Amino acid sequence: xxxxxxxxxQYHRRNCNRRSRESWPVSTLWGFxxxxxxxxxxxxxxxxxxxxxxxxxxxxxxxxxxxxFLIHAQARTSILSDCYNGKPRNIPEGFFPPTPRTAIxxxxxxxxxxDTSPSRDxxxxxxxxxxxxxxxxxxKPTYSSDNKFNLPAQEDWxxxxxxxxxxxxNRVFLRxxxxxxxxxxxxxxxxxxxxxxxxxxxxxxxxxxxxMALPKERIxxxxxxxxxxxxxxxxxxxxxxxxxxxxxxxxxxxxxSYQKLESDxxxxxxxxxxxxxxxxxxxxxxxxPTSVYGEQLIAQFLRLIPDGGWLFQxxxxxxxxxxxxxxxxxxxxxxxxxxxxxxSVIAQAxxxxxQPLSPEALLPCDQHFWPSSVVPGHRATPMTAVTMDxxxxxxxxxGMLDKWDYCLRxxxxxxxxxxxxxxxxxxxxxxxxxVPPPCFPTLQIPLSLLTTLARADVLKLVxxxxxxxxxxxxxxxxxxxxxxxxLLITESFSRxx
Numbered sequence: 387x388x389x390x391x392x393x394x395x396q397y398h399r400r401n402c403n404r405r406s407r408e409s410w411p412v413s414t415l416w417g418f419x420x421x422x423x424x425x426x427x428x429x430x431x432x433x434x435x436x437x438x439x440x441x442x443x444x445x446x447x448x449x450x451x452x453x454x455f456l457i458h459a460q461a462r463t464s465i466l467s468d469c470y471n472g473k474p475r476n477i478p479e480g481f482f483p484p485t486p487r488t489a490i491x492x493x494x495x496x497x498x499x500x501d502t503s504p505s506r507d508x509x510x511x512x513x514x515x516x517x518x519x520x521x522x523x524x525x526k527p528t529y530s531s532d533n534k535f536n537l538p539a540q541e542d543w544x545x546x547x548x549x550x551x552x553x554x555x556n557r558v559f560l561r562x563x564x565x566x567x568x569x570x571x572x573x574x575x576x577x578x579x580x581x582x583x584x585x586x587x588x589x590x591x592x593x594x595x596x597x598m599a600l601p602k603e604r605i606x607x608x609x610x611x612x613x614x615x616x617x618x619x620x621x622x623x624x625x626x627x628x629x630x631x632x633x634x635x636x637x638x639x640x641x642x643s644y645q646k647l648e649s650d651x652x653x654x655x656x657x658x659x660x661x662x663x664x665x666x667x668x669x670x671x672x673x674x675p676t677s678v679y680g681e682q683l684i685a686q687f688l689r690l691i692p693d694g695g696w697l698f699q700x701x702x703x704x705x706x707x708x709x710x711x712x713x714x715x716x717x718x719x720x721x722x723x724x725x726x727x728x729x730s731v732i733a734q735a736x737x738x739x740x741q742p743l744s745p746e747a748l749l750p751c752d753q754h755f756w757p758s759s760v761v762p763g764h765r766a767t768p769m770t771a772v773t774m775d776x777x778x779x780x781x782x783x784x785g786m787l788d789k790w791d792y793c794l795r796x797x798x799x800x801x802x803x804x805x806x807x808x809x810x811x812x813x814x815x816x817x818x819x820x821v822p823p824p825c826f827p828t829l830q831i832p833l834s835l836l837t838t839l840a841r842a843d844v845l846k847l848v849x850x851x852x853x854x855x856x857x858x859x860x861x862x863x864x865x866x867x868x869x870x871x872x873l874l875i876t877e878s879f880s881r882x883x
Contacts (some may be wrong), residue, residue, distance in 0.1 A: 535623040559589030570596035572742035586638025659701035
């Protein structure tokens with residue numbers, strides 16, 4: 387090895403190429419200039435500068451040279467670490483061995499026409515480590531079976547039913563046949579007869595199979611709405627086995643799906659019954675998604691009850707859900723619960739609900755629902771079974787839903803204030819003939835509305851108001867002569883015309 391700057395330059399010139407400097411490619415001259423400048427670095431071992439700069443300019447040299455200079459793995463690691471840490475270290479003799487036969491094949495590069503390739507004997511090959519290849523991704527397991535009527539074994543569910551992405555990760559459904567049998571018997575109990583079940587979001591159909599296993603006099607037809615192909619593969623064989631089952635590739639979240647359900651005649655055999663009796667034949671069942679879409683869906687269904695829309699055009703159709711326990715807490719929240727919200731008020735104003743099955747029967751959730759915590763990146767989701775029946779006496783009268791929405795949204799912004807202070811954000815006007823009512827020490831309202839509003843307890847906090855209190859407030863708002871016609875909250879939304 388050279389011991390001085392001059393010797394190093396001569397060493398490099400002699401071993402790299404015996405031609406004159408003028409005949410070398412520009413990139414090579416640039417590399418040598420870099421080496422010569424680096425050799426003047428004070429406080430650094432000359433051999434380290436030589437090896438380090440040689441490692442850095444190899445890419446430029448390899449673009450025009452017919453061979454590839456490779457640096458040994460150990461050399462590359464130690465040299466770069468010394469360079470970055472500023473700790474020079476003497477490089478031992480023979481640190482750069484000749485290229486072995488197992489070296490990586492040189493890159494294919496176009497030769498410079500003005501150059502001729504130097505022989506391998508004239509050039510000392512330097513071995514480097516190639517780019518390490520990233521480890522191959524583990525292939526996802528796949529599941530194939532000729533018999534899709536039978537569900538796969540539990541250990542094969544990871545391969546059979548995808549869980550990645552919001553489309554699948556929010557779809558939680560029963561996986562245990564025994565617990566599905568308990569849920570099915572709770573939803574369609576003894577005494578039911580000739581029911582037509584509309585089931586949405588069934589997944590691969592564990593609950594569907596449990597409904598099929600019930601005594602046949604209970605269920606006359608099962609209409610299954612599912613749009614995801616991995617689940618449809620296990621649902622279509624059911625209709626081939628049982629003529630009561632009709633599998634439709636429709637999304638239970640889309641309103642068009644239910645319109646198509648009617649237009650195709652699947653509900654032609656359903657009688658329209660008066661509101662004073664619960665419909666004995668039509669029943670809606672669903673696994674609600676655990677995302678915000680699940681809450682939006684049940685909120686929309688509940689809002690259709692007062693005006694008799696959707697399935698409620700046939701009467702008081704009961705609904706049964708397998709839902710997230712957090713959603714159940716919001717729906718059933720009492721006036722003493724911090725979870726009470728607009729959904730709680732609407733649900734309690736239009737329906738009665740209960741848990742037909744003990745929540746402990748579906749715990750631990752890992753044993754009853756999919757996806758479970760065995761799936762990487764997933765956490766077991768506690769679910770509960772709920773049945774809702776539309777109320778015979780509706781506190782939300784027909785055509786009043788928009789006004790309920792307006793009052794709820796306005797007042798729940800001030801849910802921690804008393805009604806006597808918060809009511810001003812709903813009913814205020816400078817054109818009123820104002821009188822100071824004794825029950826409102828800090829607010830003046832029209833005298834004509836006192837008799838209507840007096841039925842509401844104005845000393846309650848907004849979030850602790852009963853459903854009857856809300857009904858009284860909405861009736862007072864409806865009787866207010868200056869009530870706005872456009873009940874949208876913000877100015878960013880406006881109605882046409």
